[in-house]
Amino acid sequence: MTVLEKMSVPRTEAGRRGSNRRKRSPLGSKWTPYLFLAPGAIFILVFQAVPLAQEVYLSFTRTSLLNPTRSRWVGFDNYVRIFSDEDFHRTLITTIIYVIACVVGAVGSGLVVAMLLDKGFRGRGVARALVTVPWAAPGIAVALIATWMFNNQYGIVNRFLNAVGLGLPGGAILDSPRYALPAILATTIWQLFPFTSVVLLSALQSVPQDLMEAATMDGAGRWATFREVTWQVIKPVVGLLALLMTIWSLRRFELIWLMTKGGPVGATKTLVIDLYSQAFDSRELGTAAAIGMVGVIISLMVIAASRFVARAAEKEGIR
Amino acid sequence: MRKQRIGRSVLAATSAVVVATAFAAGCTSDNGPESDDGVITVTFAASTFGDPGRGPALLDLLDEFNKSQDKIRVAAAAVPFPTFGQTVLTQMGSGLGPDLIRFDMPEFAAASDAGLLAPLDELIDVSQYNLHQQPDKFMFADGVRYGIIFEASNYALFYNADLIPEPPKTYEEFFQIAKDLTNGDTYGLAFRQTEAEMAGVWQDIFNYVYGFGGAWSDGEKLTINSPKNLEGLLKYQELYDANVIPRGADAATFRRMFAEGKVGMEINNGGYVTATRGQNPELNFSVAPIPFPVRSQGAILAPIVINEASPAKEAAAEFIKWVLQPENQVKLQEILGASSVATVTQRSAQSLAETPFLTVFDDLTDTSLPHVVLGFEAKTPEIRQVVVENVIAALQGTIDMKTALDRAQEQALALVS
Numbered sequence: 001m002t003v004l005e006k007m008s009v010p011r012t013e014a015g016r017r018g019s020n021r022r023k024r025s026p027l028g029s030k031w032t033p034y035l036f037l038a039p040g041a042i043f044i045l046v047f048q049a050v051p052l053a054q055e056v057y058l059s060f061t062r063t064s065l066l067n068p069t070r071s072r073w074v075g076f077d078n079y080v081r082i083f084s085d086e087d088f089h090r091t092l093i094t095t096i097i098y099v100i101a102c103v104v105g106a107v108g109s110g111l112v113v114a115m116l117l118d119k120g121f122r123g124r125g126v127a128r129a130l131v132t133v134p135w136a137a138p139g140i141a142v143a144l145i146a147t148w149m150f151n152n153q154y155g156i157v158n159r160f161l162n163a164v165g166l167g168l169p170g171g172a173i174l175d176s177p178r179y180a181l182p183a184i185l186a187t188t189i190w191q192l193f194p195f196t197s198v199v200l201l202s203a204l205q206s207v208p209q210d211l212m213e214a215a216t217m218d219g220a221g222r223w224a225t226f227r228e229v230t231w232q233v234i235k236p237v238v239g240l241l242a243l244l245m246t247i248w249s250l251r252r253f254e255l256i257w258l259m260t261k262g263g264p265v266g267a268t269k270t271l272v273i274d275l276y277s278q279a280f281d282s283r284e285l286g287t288a289a290a291i292g293m294v295g296v297i298i299s300l301m302v303i304a305a306s307r308f309v310a311r312a313a314e315k316e317g318i319r
Numbered sequence: 320m321r322k323q324r325i326g327r328s329v330l331a332a333t334s335a336v337v338v339a340t341a342f343a344a345g346c347t348s349d350n351g352p353e354s355d356d357g358v359i360t361v362t363f364a365a366s367t368f369g370d371p372g373r374g375p376a377l378l379d380l381l382d383e384f385n386k387s388q389d390k391i392r393v394a395a396a397a398v399p400f401p402t403f404g405q406t407v408l409t410q411m412g413s414g415l416g417p418d419l420i421r422f423d424m425p426e427f428a429a430a431s432d433a434g435l436l437a438p439l440d441e442l443i444d445v446s447q448y449n450l451h452q453q454p455d456k457f458m459f460a461d462g463v464r465y466g467i468i469f470e471a472s473n474y475a476l477f478y479n480a481d482l483i484p485e486p487p488k489t490y491e492e493f494f495q496i497a498k499d500l501t502n503g504d505t506y507g508l509a510f511r512q513t514e515a516e517m518a519g520v521w522q523d524i525f526n527y528v529y530g531f532g533g534a535w536s537d538g539e540k541l542t543i544n545s546p547k548n549l550e551g552l553l554k555y556q557e558l559y560d561a562n563v564i565p566r567g568a569d570a571a572t573f574r575r576m577f578a579e580g581k582v583g584m585e586i587n588n589g590g591y592v593t594a595t596r597g598q599n600p601e602l603n604f605s606v607a608p609i610p611f612p613v614r615s616q617g618a619i620l621a622p623i624v625i626n627e628a629s630p631a632k633e634a635a636a637e638f639i640k641w642v643l644q645p646e647n648q649v650k651l652q653e654i655l656g657a658s659s660v661a662t663v664t665q666r667s668a669q670s671l672a673e674t675p676f677l678t679v680f681d682d683l684t685d686t687s688l689p690h691v692v693l694g695f696e697a698k699t700p701e702i703r704q705v706v707v708e709n710v711i712a713a714l715q716g717t718i719d720m721k722t723a724l725d726r727a728q729e730q731a732l733a734l735v736s
Contacts (some may be wrong), residue, residue, distance in 0.1 A: 066412045066433035152567035153504070175513060175567050177715055244706055263514030265712040280405040281517075283412075283429070 041176070052296075058289035065283035078290035087266060088274070088291075089236035095250070095270040095298075098185065102249040103242050105189035110196025116244045117197065128201075135194035146187040150174045150259075157183075179269040180260050184268050188255055192248075198240050203237040204230065236310075243306045250299055271295045332354050345556040359634045360392045364407055365421035367470075367621075368397035372597030373590070383650075384641050387405065391634045403431075404700070411435045411626060418629040419638065421469050423518070424457065424620050424689040425703060428696030431460040433636040437625040442636035448643050449663050453717070454620050457689050460696070466622025467639060472588040473683040474526050474616045475606045477595070482583045487609035490554060493584075493610045497563040500583040507560055507563040509573035509582045510555075514711055518616060519570050519571075521703045522617055524710060526586055527551040529688060530611030535702070540696040544724035551611075552720050559714050567641060578602055581634045588619045589657030589680040606657070606676040608683065618687030619658075680723050698735050705730040 052242050059078055061071035082088045117128055134142070149155050152171035173179045207230050215225045253272045256262065262269035262277060269277075271291060279288035363381065368374050374397070381393045396417050398406050404426040410416035411430060422430065430436050439445075440463065448639040458464055475492075478486050482500055487493040497507030511519040528535065531551030536542055558564065563635065565573055565582070574591065576582045579599035586609055609616050623642070625635045641647060643661060652660045653670060657680040666677055691699045706727045713723035 064412075064433065066408060066429060066435060068412055149418050172566060175715070177717060261515045261517075263708075263711065264515075264715050265708070265717050280409065281704055283408070 036094060039121035055190060055289045055296075058285055059293045061286045063285040065279060068285060071286070074286065077319075078286050082290055082294070087269075088115070090266055091269050091271060091274045092294075094181065094266070094268065098181070098188075098252075098268075098270055099246055100248040101185050102188050102192065102252075103245040105185065105247050106196050107200075107238060107241050109189060109193040111200050111238070113193060113197040114204055117201050131197055132194045134191050135190070135198075137277055139191070139254045140188065140258060142191055144254045146183075147174065147259050148257075150183050174260055175264055177265050180267045184256055184259055187259070188249070188252065191195035191255070192245065199237060199241055200234060203234040207233045223300055235313075239306065239310060243302065246302050247299055249300075250295060271298075358392050359631050360394055360397050361419060361629075361631050361634050361638060362394050362417040363419040363421070363638070364396040364398055364403075364417035365469075365621075366398055366400040366403045367421065367590070368395045369399060370590075370594055372593040373654055373656070376593075380647075380650060380654060384638060388642070391631075391637055393638050401518065402509045404518070408435075411628065414628045416626050416628060418626055418631050418635045420624050420626065421621050422466070422624055424622075424691045424696070425518075425699040427466055427622050427624065428460070428691055428699055430624070431465040432697030435627050436465040437627045437629065437632050439467065439625065439636070439639075442625065443467065443639055443643075445643075448661065449495075450661055451659060451663060451684065453685050453687070454618070454659070454689070455661070457620055457691075458622055462718070466624045467643070468620060468659075468661040469642075470590065470619065470621040470655050471684065471687075472590040472619040472621070472655070472661065473680050474522075474586055474588050474609065474618065475679055475683060476584060476609050477577065477587050477591070477604055477606055478584045479565075479577070479580060479582075480603045480605045481580070486605070487610045489610055490597065490612070494558065494561070497558060497584065498561060501563045505581050505583070506565050506573075506576070507583045508558060509559075509564050509568065509577065509585045511570055512559060512564070512673040512711065512714055513567065513569070514708065516569055517704065519708045520707045520711070522588075522619070523586065524552060524555055524707075525613070525617035525688075525690050526609055527555040529615040529617065530609055530613055532613045532615075535692040535706075536694050540730060541692070541695065541702075541735065543702075543731055544721070544728040549721055549724055552713075552724065556720055558713060577604075580647040588617075588653060589659075590619060590672065592677075593654075593656035597642060606679045608679065614683075614686050616687055617690050618684075620689040695735055698731075701734045702731045705734065714719060 010089060058071070060073060060075055062074045062077070063071040113131060117131065121127075149157050150173040152158065152173070152175065155171070157173065157175070158167065158171040162171075167178065168176070173183050211229050212225060215229050220228065250270075251272060252270070253276065256268055256270060256273055257276065260268045262273035271294065275291040275295070277287045278284050278291060332599075341375040354649065365377070366379055370377075378395055381395055385392050386724055404423070405659040406671060407416055407422075408426060408430060411420075412433070412435070427436075442732050445464070445467065451468065451471065454468050458466040458468065476486060483496060487496050493643055500507035510523045512523075513520070528548050528551045529546055531554065533545055533547035533549075533551050534542055536547070542548070559566075565576065568576070572583055574587070574595070575587050578595050580599075580602065589606075592606070595602065608614060625632050625639075629635055642651060645662070645664075648660045648664050649667075651656070652664050652666070657674070657677050659681065666681075671677060692702050695702060709718075709723035710720070712718050718726070
């Protein structure tokens with residue numbers, strides 16, 4: 001009897017009883033999943049949706065931190081003001097540069113490290129454990145230590161650069177509009193690459209070995225094997241990591257604030273730093289909320305783009 | 320059976336919701352004064368509680384008040400200086416915050432303008448105290464008193480007397496000594512010059528502006544880009560460009576370097592005499608007036624204020640009245656070192672023998688000004704930000720100092736209009 005034939009046969013009483021026994025479970029109500037989701041949904045509603053709605057409202061008002069309950073509706077004034085401010089344009093560009101460099105740097109270096117750790121060598125277990133140390137270190141500790149490492153007079157980075165003949169004028173790194181952002185990027189990528197390397201290592205280990213061997217036997221070189229076999233398997237993971245790194249980089253605060261506070265001269269001022277500065281230095285909650293909304297919109301655009309790319313890849317059957 | 324299933328499911332989900340609600344309810348807190356056996360607890364926030372040297376002594380003073388009576392207990396809350404204004408004003412803006420606060424002037428002006436401070440006229444009768452007139456006149460907003468001076472600390476030149484036998488008397492001598500002393504890891508001078516220490520940079524450049532005859536305003540109009548301001552700040556930049564300072568070092572670092580004999584001079588306020596001694600009792604240092612053309616410099620005026628939202632205003636006022644008693648003013652001044660207090664006091668022969676240069680600080684009181692933009696006190700934090708950002712841009716070479724001050728003037732005018 002085929003499946004279709006089975007399905008068209010009227011069920012007997014015994015069959016129905018059996019079927020009911022299979023369907024019957026202690027939590028069989030159709031509302032049960034929703035009831036179990038309720039606590040999480042309430043949490044999200046109370047601690048995320050409500051603050052988000054408040055932020056949207058604040059972004060259309062003039063509100064001082066010193067009198068947060070007294071808001072004056074100003075419509076799109078805050079948005080017009082920030083978008084007509086050249087400093088804000090620079091902040092947007094700095095944010096984009098920071099995010100792209102973080103994503104490329106963290107994922108790229110993570111992939112290189114993962115590929116190295118995928119090979120067999122003595123002490124690989126120890127190496128794999130040590131690689132996670134930067135990720136495990138608290139962000140504040142990393143920021144403070146990095147600040148000292150980049151110190152003009154006493155930092156080891158300057159001592160090293162001077163020793164190899166690449167000394168910078170005055171040793172200024174975090175004080176220099178030119179070098180401050182690269183220094184922050186280096187610190188950020190150093191902290192992020194362990195996470196990406198661990199995730200990519202597990203992805204690499206899921207690449208079927210027989211496919212690799214078949215490619216080698218067909219005469220494919222290392223690059224061709226990587227491109228046609230390894231990359232095709234790990235691409236979805238890379239995509240997910242890129243999305244996560246993008247969102248986290250957009251939100252990164254403590255590293256930048258502790259190292260440079262967005263300076264010098266706004267060279268490391270990202271959206272989050274600008275938001276904090278507007279809210280707590282200038283005490284303009286409305287302007288800060290408008291900047292926050294710009295960040296939210298950028299994040300949503302990134303997520304939408306990522307979903308679009310993923311769906312397009314699915315349709316092409318690459319996955 | 321279906322009813323049983325629904326009942327169990329509803330029970331499970333309801334339990335989860337109740338737990339979540341209980342958790343949320345547990346996160347709330349009330350704001351009344353703690354009253355344990357009739358004792359009212361009053362919190363007092365000050366950045367100086369964390370100062371090396373003075374902090375423990377200030378805490379001892381609070382203990383002394385607490386032991387002197389059994390109705391009020393003052394509890395200290397130490398908040399670091401760089402984030403003090405932000406932290407406390409955020410709390411006060413949302414109707415919370417400590418009962419007593421030792422503010423710096425820019426934050427005092429912003430808080431009084433926003434109605435966050437309790438008027439003191441009805442809580443404290445100041446007519447019975449012999450207050451220092453010059454600093455006290457800045458304790459008012461629209462004719463209402465909102466603060467009483469807790470500490471008035473004038474800026475002067477600290478110098479290492481072993482490296483510099485005679486202090487400089489002119490800017491030219493000052494510059495030359497700074498250059499001559501700079502060698503290897505030793506620097507002739509130190510001052511704050513990074514955006515990370517914005518409030519400190521403002522205090523430092525204040526001395527250069529006023530010391531060369533400039534001013535941020537004339538009381539009615541902003542004068543940020545005046546020629547005298549430019550002259551003073553060009554001198555500040557000249558010292559920066561001459562590499563006579565440890566660039567990038569924050570205040571905590573270069574003050575330790577001064578205590579260790581690695582920095583020859585720094586312009587600092589009297590509050591740091593005790594801290595410097597604490598870091599190195601063997602250091603042979605002295606103090607002289609800042610060697611700029613005009614005898615006018617900044618002063619850390621730190622008023623003690625009462626939070627308008629405090630439910631224990633009378634108790635807080637009792638502490639202030641206790642501090643204003645003559646014997647306690649002397650004790651406070653001994654703790655603060657070279658600073659003045661609210662009232663006129665007589666320094667003891669012993670303290671003068673230990674620290675002969677205390678009179679240098681005292682003599683500067685009548686020519687010292689608080690770090691606010693006169694006439695625009697409440698807007699000082701925002702004006703400070705635009706000025707410091709632009710001055711640092713000039714130090715970095717992004718723009719010249721004249722353009723920096725012109726831009727600061729323009730941006731500040733937009734802020735105050």
